[in-house]
Each structure stands twice: as structure tokens, then as C-alpha cells.
Amino acid sequence: MGDDAERSALGRRSVLIGLAAVGAIAAVDVAGFLGAGRALTSDALTPSRFTDGFEDVYGRHDGFRRNHAKGIAATGYFTATGAGSAISTASVFRPGRVPVTGRFSLSGGLPHCADTSDTVRGLGLRFDLPKGEQWRTAMVDIPVFPDRTPDGFYERLLASKKDPATGKPDPDKMSAFLAHHPETAAAMDVIRRRPHAAGFEDSTFHGLNAFHCTDGTGAVVAVRWTLMPLQTIRRSEPAQAPNYLFDALADTIGSGPLHWRMLLTIGQPEDPTDDATTPWPESRDTLDVGTLTLDALQTEGPRTARDITFDPLVLPEGIAPSDDPLLSARSAVYTESFTRRSGEAKQPGAIDAAEVPDER
Amino acid sequence: MNADPTTPPRFALTSRLLHWGMAVMVVAQLFLGVAMVASLDAYHLLRTVHMPLGFAILVLVVVRIGNRLRHPPPPFPTTMRPLERRVATASEYLLYALLVIQPLTGWAMLSAGGYPIAPYGPLHLPGIAPHDPGLYALLRQSHTALAYLLFAAFTAHMCAVVFHTLALRDRTLDRMALWRGRRERDDRIRVE
Numbered sequence: 001m002g003d004d005a006e007r008s009a010l011g012r013r014s015v016l017i018g019l020a021a022v023g024a025i026a027a028v029d030v031a032g033f034l035g036a037g038r039a040l041t042s043d044a045l046t047p048s049r050f051t052d053g054f055e056d057v058y059g060r061h062d063g064f065r066r067n068h069a070k071g072i073a074a075t076g077y078f079t080a081t082g083a084g085s086a087i088s089t090a091s092v093f094r095p096g097r098v099p100v101t102g103r104f105s106l107s108g109g110l111p112h113c114a115d116t117s118d119t120v121r122g123l124g125l126r127f128d129l130p131k132g133e134q135w136r137t138a139m140v141d142i143p144v145f146p147d148r149t150p151d152g153f154y155e156r157l158l159a160s161k162k163d164p165a166t167g168k169p170d171p172d173k174m175s176a177f178l179a180h181h182p183e184t185a186a187a188m189d190v191i192r193r194r195p196h197a198a199g200f201e202d203s204t205f206h207g208l209n210a211f212h213c214t215d216g217t218g219a220v221v222a223v224r225w226t227l228m229p230l231q232t233i234r235r236s237e238p239a240q241a242p243n244y245l246f247d248a249l250a251d252t253i254g255s256g257p258l259h260w261r262m263l264l265t266i267g268q269p270e271d272p273t274d275d276a277t278t279p280w281p282e283s284r285d286t287l288d289v290g291t292l293t294l295d296a297l298q299t300e301g302p303r304t305a306r307d308i309t310f311d312p313l314v315l316p317e318g319i320a321p322s323d324d325p326l327l328s329a330r331s332a333v334y335t336e337s338f339t340r341r342s343g344e345a346k347q348p349g350a351i352d353a354a355e356v357p358d359e360r
Numbered sequence: 361m362n363a364d365p366t367t368p369p370r371f372a373l374t375s376r377l378l379h380w381g382m383a384v385m386v387v388a389q390l391f392l393g394v395a396m397v398a399s400l401d402a403y404h405l406l407r408t409v410h411m412p413l414g415f416a417i418l419v420l421v422v423v424r425i426g427n428r429l430r431h432p433p434p435p436f437p438t439t440m441r442p443l444e445r446r447v448a449t450a451s452e453y454l455l456y457a458l459l460v461i462q463p464l465t466g467w468a469m470l471s472a473g474g475y476p477i478a479p480y481g482p483l484h485l486p487g488i489a490p491h492d493p494g495l496y497a498l499l500r501q502s503h504t505a506l507a508y509l510l511f512a513a514f515t516a517h518m519c520a521v522v523f524h525t526l527a528l529r530d531r532t533l534d535r536m537a538l539w540r541g542r543r544e545r546d547d548r549i550r551v552e
Contacts (some may be wrong), residue, residue, distance in 0.1 A: 018527020022519045029515050037394030046398045047364045126384045132484030136474045150400045313404050317482060325401055332403035338473065343497030 058109025071105030073304035084289035090318030124310030138310035150329035222267035257295035300349025369434035
């Protein structure tokens with residue numbers, strides 16, 4: 001059967017079958033692709049929609065992070081004791097010193113909000129390890145996280161939106177949220193009872209989520225990490241200046257580097273790794289893995305912490321994510337926020353490291 | 361290889377293996393990519409697959425271009441008119457170009473975003489673009505746009521082959537098939 005014979009045998013029927021097959025295959029293909037991207041489900045909570053939530057609650061501020069928008073960049077180094085090598089092969093725990101890029105921040109999406117003593121304080125860190133490895137972590141000064149799941153966080157975020165009429169969140173929305181989320185109510189209780197630090201310098205920063213550490217034999221343990229301040233500060237009365245927390249930080253760092261001890265808390269098999277709202281028992285063993293030293297601040301700008309994410313899932317070999325659902329969601333939303341602000345016009349960060357008043 | 365005159369000429373075996381192997385990888389990668397950026401809970405898992413798969417595709421497309429230079433494709437079926445042949449050739453080049461450019465865009469994007477680039481365990485690759493947020497944003501958008509273009513080119517390619525094979529009955533698919541075509545077997549039986 002030659003080509004001519006074949007072509008003459010072409011019937012209307014085979015062309016219709018062919019066209020129908022093409023239509024069906026293309027429809028399944030395109031619908032599958034759009035469905036995989038959740039383009040067909042408008043109510044799915046995607047990283048983009050989550051980030052929209054921050055913009056909805058706090059407004060859009062070009063060039064700034066969608067959460068922890070107000071901040072100042074810092075640099076320093078981490079000096080490992082070597083104790084961490086007992087549970088993890090991570091190079092960061094081998095005795096020695098690695099450079100660190102960091103950022104102190106206040107939670108919320110307002111880059112120029114006034115400092116208050118009860119706003120959650122953040123410290124993001126990037127450890128630059130040998131052979132191109134990095135360890136990034138974003139820590140806060142509360143001992144547990146208010147939400148167990150990304151959906152809970154998103155709902156609480158929306159419930160916290162200020163009513164334009166009163167300038168305050170609608171109390172009914174928040175109590176309705178808490179009625180459905182007893183774990184958040186319990187976590188907020190733990191958060192309220194924490195010892196209150198006067199500033200960034202004496203704050204204890206918590207990694208909150210659990211991770212898995214693997215040692216040289218392949219043994220895995222769950223850990224949470226904490227930075228314990230090695231300096232104490234005293235303030236006689238709450239300051240009124242809008243940037244008083246950052247001013248005090250700059251002032252203190254100007255007179256000498258700040259230090260935090262990094263402790264790894266080792267979880268027992270019964271300790272939850274997928275629930276950042278629940279503290280682990282106080283009795284758990286800890287390892288003093290090293291000291292973080294931050295000795296300089298920079299106004300947020302090019303080549304500072306402004307231009308990176310503190311994505312908690314950029315981890316060195318030897319540290320791995322746990323089953324905590326917040327981890328993947330944090331990674332995804334930080335990335336979305338980073339993508340948005342990277343494409344926007346940049347303004348100087350709220351805190352100018354060079355013009356901090358030196359009055360204390 | 362084509363002693364039987366009724367059998368359409370085929371692509372070389374290495375070409376066919378590379379074609380189908382990469383087809384599975386690229387289609388998986390496209391679906392993985394759009395699912396990844398739209399997902400909170402599976403984001404990390406999909407990201408840990410997406411990056412190594414992208415590098416594997418980049419390595420294989422280089423192998424494939426080498427193979428393509430060694431083994432030119434068989435002639436077009438006679439059912440294809442000159443214009444259609446030009447379109448087919450252009451779309452083939454477009455697919456090759458996208459398979460090279462898209463992984464490189466992803467690599468450059470991670471470089472510009474300041475991310476470590478570690479597709480396979482301890483292997484760390486150097487950055488291929490300066491750490492610059494503006495460049496990152498541009499490359500990130502390009503990576504999405506190129507993914508949609510690659511998906512459209514793949515869909516058009518697949519539809520064209522299906523149309524030729526089922527409507528025009530010109531055995532276009534047999535040229536790339538790993539298996540022996542049904543009619544080829546029938547013809548052979550008849551010849552015997």
C-alpha cells in the first residue's frame with residue numbers, strides 16, 4: 001500500500017475521528033495542566049493567595065517583605081563548639097567560625113510602624129557554610145507559634161485585619177476564630193506568660209518548628225533550636241520614640257558585639273514534631289552548639305539581608321525538615337513574597353543604620 | 361533497517377530513546393512546576409524534585425543535540441506539504457531551544473535570588489548570574505512564561521502527531537515509535 005493509495009483511502013470518517021481525538025487529548029492535557037496549577041479552583045489556598053492576605057491586611061508596600069516588613073540588616077559570625085556534631089553531620093556544627101548575615105525585624109507587614117513592646121520580634125539568619133552550603137532560619141521571640149497549620153495562620157491573619165472604622169481588629173472575628181482553634185488560644189496563653197525582654201538584645205529567639213538531625217551513623221533525632229542572649233539590658237521606662245527598639249539595638253551594638261548561645265533541644269519520640277503550638281517538656285536535653293555574634297548593622301539595601309529570604313527549608317546536609325506542615329508553607333510564602341518585592345521599586349529600609357541617634 | 365518498503369523510515373534508536381525518555385521527564389516537570397508554585401503543603405517536596413529533574417533535562421538535551429547532529433531525522437511523510445514541513449522544522453528547533461533555555465533560566469534565577477544550588481546531595485553548582493533581586497524577578501517571570509510556551513509547543517506537537525496518525529493515517533507516530541507498528545506487522549504477515 002503506497003502513499004497515494006493511502007491518501008485516497010482517507011475518508012471523512014477518519015478525519016473526524018482524528019479531529020475528535022486531537023480535541024479530547026488537548027482538552028485533557030490543558031485542563032490537567034491548569035488543574036495542577038490550581039487555576040481552576042479559585043478558593044484554593046495557594047502561596048499567592050496567602051501573600052495577597054498580607055497585602056489585604058497591611059496594604060501593599062513596594063519593595064518590602066509582606067511580613068516582618070520593618071527591620072534592619074546585621075552581620076556577624078557563628079562560632080561552633082562542636083557539640084552539635086554528636087547528633088548532626090551538618091558542617092555548621094563542626095568547631096570553627098562561619099559568617100552570618102542576619103536581620104532583626106518586627107512582625108507585621110508595615111515597614112514604618114512604630115515599635116511597641118508587645119510586637120513579636122524576629123531574627124532571620126543565613127549561615128554561609130563551606131562548599132556553597134547555606135543554613136537559613138527565621139526565628140521569633142515567642143516560645144511557640146500561635147497556629148498549627150497554614151490554614152489556621154491564614155484565617156487568623158484575616159481575623160486580625162483592622163476595621164477602618166475603629167482602627168482595631170473586630171473582636172467578634174477573633175473570638176470566633178479562637179472558638180474554632182483551641183490550639184491557638186492555648187498557644188497565646190503560653191506566649192502571654194513568657195518572660196518579657198526589654199529589647200532585641202536580650203530577647204530569646206526560637207526556631208519554633210521541629211527539624212530532624214542526622215548523625216554519621218544515620219541516627220535521626222528531632223530538634224528545636226533557640227538563641228539565648230548573653231547580654232542583659234535594663235530600661236527604666238518604655239521609650240516613646242517610634243524606632244526605640246531599633247535605636248537601642250544600634251546603640252548597644254555600637255559599644256560592642258552582641259552574643260547569643262545556640263541551644264538545640266533534643267525531642268523524645270513522644271514529642272510532637274508537627275505542632276509548633278505545643279512546647280516540649282522543660283526537662284528535655286539541650287546541646288550548646290555555639291555562639292552567634294552580631295557586630296554590625298546595615299540599613300536595608302543592596303547586598304544586605306534585604307535581598308534574601310530566610311526560607312526555613314534552605315538547610316545544610318545533616319539537618320532535614322520534620323513533618324510540620326508550617327515548614328513547606330513558610331518556604332512557599334516567603335518565596336512568593338520575595339518574588340513580589342524583588343520585582344518592585346526599592347525604598348530604603350525604615351531604619352537607617354547610619355542615622356541612629358546616639359543619645360543613650 | 362527499512363528493508364520493507366511499506367514501513368516508514370524511523371528515527372535512530374538513540375533518538376527514539378532520548379525522545380520518549382525526555383518526553384516523560386519534561387511533561388512531568390511542567391506539571392510538577394505549576395503544581396509546586398500553587399501549593400503550600402507540597403511545595404517543598406515538589407521543589408526537591410523539580411530542581412534535580414531540571415538539571416537532568418539540561419544534561420540530556422545537550423546529549424540529545426549531539427545525537428541529533430550525528431543522526432539526522434528521516435524524511436518527512438509525503439502527506440506533509442512544504443509549508444507544513446517548514447512549520448514542523450521550526451517547531452522542532454523551538455522545542456530544542458526551550459529545553460535548553462528553560463533549565464538555564466531556572467539556574468540563573470536561583471543564582472540571582474542568592475539561593476544555594478544543590479541539585480544532588482552534596483553537589484553544589486556555581487551561580488551563573490549575579491545576586492540581584494531585580495534580575496531574579498525578571499528571570500522568575502521568564503521561567504513561568506517559558507514554561508507556558510513550552511507547554512503550548514508540546515501540546516501542539518502532540519496534537520499534530522495525533523492528527524497525522526489518526527486522521528491522515530500517514531504513520532507519523534511510527535517514525536518515533538519504540539514498538540513495531542500494528543500495520544507494519546500486518547504488512548509483514550501479508551508479504552510473508
